[in-house]
Amino acid sequence: MQQYAANTAPATTKGNDQLQQAPGQKSGMDKIRIVGGKRLEGIIPISGAKNAALPLMCAALLTDEPVQFQNMPTTLDDIKTLSAVLQEMGVIAATPAPDALILHAKSMTSHIAPYELVRKMRASVLVLGPLLAREKQAEVSLPGGCAIGTRPIDLHIDGLKAMGAEIELAGGYVKAKAPDGLKGAHINFSKVSVGATENLMMAACLAQGETVLSNAAREPEIVDLGECLISMGAQITGLGTPEIRIQGSEKLHGTVHRVVPDRIETGTWMIAACLTGGTLKLENARLEHLAALVGPLEEAGLKIDSDGKDIIVSRNGRPLTGTDIMTEPYPGFPTDLQAQFMTMLTLCVGAGMVTETIFENRFMHVPELNRMGADIRVQGNSSIIRGVSKLNGAEVMATDLRASVALILAALVAEGETTINRIYHLDRGYENIVEKLGRCGADITRIPA
Numbered sequence: 001m002q003q004y005a006a007n008t009a010p011a012t013t014k015g016n017d018q019l020q021q022a023p024g025q026k027s028g029m030d031k032i033r034i035v036g037g038k039r040l041e042g043i044i045p046i047s048g049a050k051n052a053a054l055p056l057m058c059a060a061l062l063t064d065e066p067v068q069f070q071n072m073p074t075t076l077d078d079i080k081t082l083s084a085v086l087q088e089m090g091v092i093a094a095t096p097a098p099d100a101l102i103l104h105a106k107s108m109t110s111h112i113a114p115y116e117l118v119r120k121m122r123a124s125v126l127v128l129g130p131l132l133a134r135e136k137q138a139e140v141s142l143p144g145g146c147a148i149g150t151r152p153i154d155l156h157i158d159g160l161k162a163m164g165a166e167i168e169l170a171g172g173y174v175k176a177k178a179p180d181g182l183k184g185a186h187i188n189f190s191k192v193s194v195g196a197t198e199n200l201m202m203a204a205c206l207a208q209g210e211t212v213l214s215n216a217a218r219e220p221e222i223v224d225l226g227e228c229l230i231s232m233g234a235q236i237t238g239l240g241t242p243e244i245r246i247q248g249s250e251k252l253h254g255t256v257h258r259v260v261p262d263r264i265e266t267g268t269w270m271i272a273a274c275l276t277g278g279t280l281k282l283e284n285a286r287l288e289h290l291a292a293l294v295g296p297l298e299e300a301g302l303k304i305d306s307d308g309k310d311i312i313v314s315r316n317g318r319p320l321t322g323t324d325i326m327t328e329p330y331p332g333f334p335t336d337l338q339a340q341f342m343t344m345l346t347l348c349v350g351a352g353m354v355t356e357t358i359f360e361n362r363f364m365h366v367p368e369l370n371r372m373g374a375d376i377r378v379q380g381n382s383s384i385i386r387g388v389s390k391l392n393g394a395e396v397m398a399t400d401l402r403a404s405v406a407l408i409l410a411a412l413v414a415e416g417e418t419t420i421n422r423i424y425h426l427d428r429g430y431e432n433i434v435e436k437l438g439r440c441g442a443d444i445t446r447i448p449a
């Protein structure tokens, strides 16, 4: 077990093993059993955003000083997997508090992200840019993760090549080197990509000269990463716009950074309240990151209030109205809330249409929802959802993270009992889901495998 050396250790008594799963605890093969029909009433604390946390953890590779994260969703399997990837490379990890993580990449012992770990989680590819920038070499297995389409990484690779990297694909690995260091470049993405924007923004921080990223992603997670990098000494402008400029620095330093609240978790519980009725207070959430969801949910019948820190959502009695959505890069409707929104439409009066423009093959929740009594027809990248009067409990299984939580939402309103099998996707992305929903009145139990 690696631990902080005494002279570099921030105050902590816990070491590297804190993020590993203790034997006999939760297993991804566990099931969740829900008896539907309970209104949700109560308070749900929103966790730090998984999709911000993952690139932030990779940013710790850019400095030899410790980086401390607060509001970190340390119990998520994706965070544990990435932590293991980083530890393989010599990074020292410590959890001084349940929602805090310190990563210290004092000296790297390896520049390889191995298949056994990367296959579990696609976001491991985000080590490529920072590792290459710092170590001048990186080997990363081609990624796995959610089975939603082919999900190439050509934009990451082409961008790094434009910055002077030599890259070959061999034996299932991306092998990259930049013996003379990376050089600033103007990269115009042919498609908006969250991951490619993050990877190249991190790489550019230690490149020589200026990098301009055009048609860059604008997600709040990108802004959060950029703000952390700035607090580490990076020079970045244009965050939250389609053109990000990064002036390369010779060195970055350690920092303390608070992870932005999870807008996808927030949106998921807003949709839950809309479906079940009742009132939920979502603590420590940012409504301004969910502008594209607010309109369609209000149209459907949800009342939404926010004091800038918490969000209160309620729906009492009124029938759900059907409405149409189309997923788009931020600030458009998030693809990561598409499955949950579709679940809500299954019980609307009339019909709604969902169009998915980000990922092909992201309708895998449809057959399972139809098995529960929904009336959804898929045509190409659109689905027509005709409202039905009720869903019925069933035994179901999901194939990706957001599809899994969509089935949880369906189960909360279905008549009778639903068993959701193979919940490892949920463990990747939702902290304490059984506890959070149970405390608000849901009849929900985790059944060990």
Ligand code: UD1
Pocket: 050, 051, 052, 054, 122, 123, 149, 150, 151, 152, 153, 154, 155, 156, 157, 191, 192, 193, 194, 195, 196, 221, 335, 336, 358, 359, 360
């Ligand atoms: C991130 C999120 C994921 C979310 C997605 C879109 C994380 C860890 N994951 O994934 O939850 O669903 O953004 O909001 O933050 N593409 C290419 N070539 C590339 C890269 C992407 O063609 O090199 C395509 C993808 O196949 C997809 C689209 O671009 O069709 C958007 O993907 P991208 O934004 O890169 O998604 P991720 O960063 O993987």
